[in-house]
Amino acid sequence: MKFKPLQLAPQYQFSSWLSQIQTPVGMLVVGRFFSEVGTGFTLFYAPIFFVNQVGLSTTTVGIALTSTSIAGVLGRIVGGSLADSREWGRRRTLLLATAISAVGSLVLAATSNFTTLVIGSLIVGLGIGFYWPASEAVVADGSQIENRRETFAIARVADNLGLAIGSVLAGLWIAHIGSYQGLFIIDAISFIVFFAVIYLAINETSQPQIEQSQQPQHFASWIAALSDRRLLIYVAVNIAFTTYISQLHSTLPIYFKNFVRAEDNTLGLAETTISALFAWHLALAVICQFPMARVLKSCSHTLALTISAILWAIGFSLIWVSAIAPSHHLVWVTLALTVFALALVSYTPFAASLVTDLAPESQRGVYFSINSLCWAFGHFVGSPLGGWALDQPRIITDNFWFGFSLSVFIPIAILQYLNKILSSE
Numbered sequence: 270m271k272f273k274p275l276q277l278a279p280q281y282q283f284s285s286w287l288s289q290i291q292t293p294v295g296m297l298v299v300g301r302f303f304s305e306v307g308t309g310f311t312l313f314y315a316p317i318f319f320v321n322q323v324g325l326s327t328t329t330v331g332i333a334l335t336s337t338s339i340a341g342v343l344g345r346i347v348g349g350s351l352a353d354s355r356e357w358g359r360r361r362t363l364l365l366a367t368a369i370s371a372v373g374s375l376v377l378a379a380t381s382n383f384t385t386l387v388i389g390s391l392i393v394g395l396g397i398g399f400y401w402p403a404s405e406a407v408v409a410d411g412s413q414i415e416n417r418r419e420t421f422a423i424a425r426v427a428d429n430l431g432l433a434i435g436s437v438l439a440g441l442w443i444a445h446i447g448s449y450q451g452l453f454i455i456d457a458i459s460f461i462v463f464f465a466v467i468y469l470a471i472n473e474t475s476q477p478q479i480e481q482s483q484q485p486q487h488f489a490s491w492i493a494a495l496s497d498r499r500l501l502i503y504v505a506v507n508i509a510f511t512t513y514i515s516q517l518h519s520t521l522p523i524y525f526k527n528f529v530r531a532e533d534n535t536l537g538l539a540e541t542t543i544s545a546l547f548a549w550h551l552a553l554a555v556i557c558q559f560p561m562a563r564v565l566k567s568c569s570h571t572l573a574l575t576i577s578a579i580l581w582a583i584g585f586s587l588i589w590v591s592a593i594a595p596s597h598h599l600v601w602v603t604l605a606l607t608v609f610a611l612a613l614v615s616y617t618p619f620a621a622s623l624v625t626d627l628a629p630e631s632q633r634g635v636y637f638s639i640n641s642l643c644w645a646f647g648h649f650v651g652s653p654l655g656g657w658a659l660d661q662p663r664i665i666t667d668n669f670w671f672g673f674s675l676s677v678f679i680p681i682a683i684l685q686y687l688n689k690i691l692s693s694e
Contacts, residue, residue: 294407294423294424297404297407300462300467300471302430303431304462307455309432309551310436310438311374314443323381328656333386336391336394337390337397337645345402346491346638348401349638349641352403354634359410363407363471366400367460373395375453376388378450405624405641409628425554436551441541444540494639502683504642507620507643514613516655516673518648519648546603549606561611574619577612578681580609584608585677587602591605592668592670593667
């Protein structure tokens with residue numbers, strides 16, 4: 270049954286947006302929130318656990334975490350096709366994704382060596398791969414062109430709010446209970462809750478009026494998408510952005526724990542401080558998501574992403590300053606995570622909206638699969654690169670962040686080329 274598209278009030282008020290979300294998107298937002306609470310328990314503490322508790326090197330952990338991306342590639346390719354399929358669709362693909370992710374989290378909870386870490390990471394990566402194309406396609410299905418950015422912004426608010434709450438609770442959990450394994454068990458429970466929300470409250474959202482004969486076959490759909498020059502140019506930009514984001518998840522937590530000096534000049538920030546830093550980062554992302562969507566609403570997709578790229582460069586520069594500054598290291602780190610929050614909220618909804626605009630309705634799953642593959646590739650490159658940098662002499666580790674800030678010139682140049690192509694159409 271076809272559902273009515275989302276209608277947003279012109280005031281851009283959160284309450285107005287939320288009250289008018291139709292059931293599939295609204296319930297997905299609720300499910301994503303609970304799932305991200307669980308993810309917040311592990312996202313910033315998983316690298317610390319594997320390095321400082323299990324006893325693996327940062328390079329080894331970085332390599333192991335790339336297995337998540339490897340499995341994610343397979344999951345995204347299959348998941349995108351399943352999401353577009355009339356036999357499976359978005360809903361069944363999401364159910365499969367959350368079930369697999371719950372199993373993966375339980376395996377990671379039992380990790381005691383490199384082999385178990387790789388197995389758990391592979392399972393988690395497969396679940397993530399199935400999840401993202403279908404999830405983003407549901408949001409795209411429930412939005413119209415004039416409010417698409419705001420609709421994706423609502424989903425991102427749920428994600429970031431869940432992560433913020435989860436990271437704060439994780440810090441309290443570690444401080445008072447100290448069990449890192451418990452973090453992964455809680456994450457598994459959150460996926461089970463998400464599974465229940467999908468099963469009980471989310472209907473299929475793919476467009477039933479598109480006949481099977483009108484839909485491209487799976488292989489042909491991929492060929493058509495990969496022949497879209499606009500999409501391929503965007504992919505190059507998106508890989509750069511996701512490589513930057515991977516540093517927030519895999520490299521910076523360990524860097525804060527083992528390299529940044531606390532106010533008493535001891536080496537390494539406390540877990541509660543790290544938790545508070547990332548909670549601040551995520552809370553600011555929640556607070557700024559809607560204002561940023563409103564401020565940049567009149568901007569083109571490419572201009573909004575260019576602004577995001579500049580903010581990423583500033584953030585990495587501030588991390589570099591925290592390494593070379595003689596004092597107030599925590600202040601510089603806090604400023605960096607503040608800028609990273611602004612970079613994130615000026616990237617995620619605009620990137621997803623651009624993909625929706627590029628994709629034919631019958632191929633949204635495949636287009637979002639390709640978009641999600643950028644995340645897999647970005648983490649595939651970013652995690653081991655960051656792990657390698659942290660295992661090097663201190664001068665290389667510290668200047669690693671300055672190198673990242675300079676690299677932003679590359680996606681900015683590509684964005685200008687993409688804008689020229691889109692403007693000529």
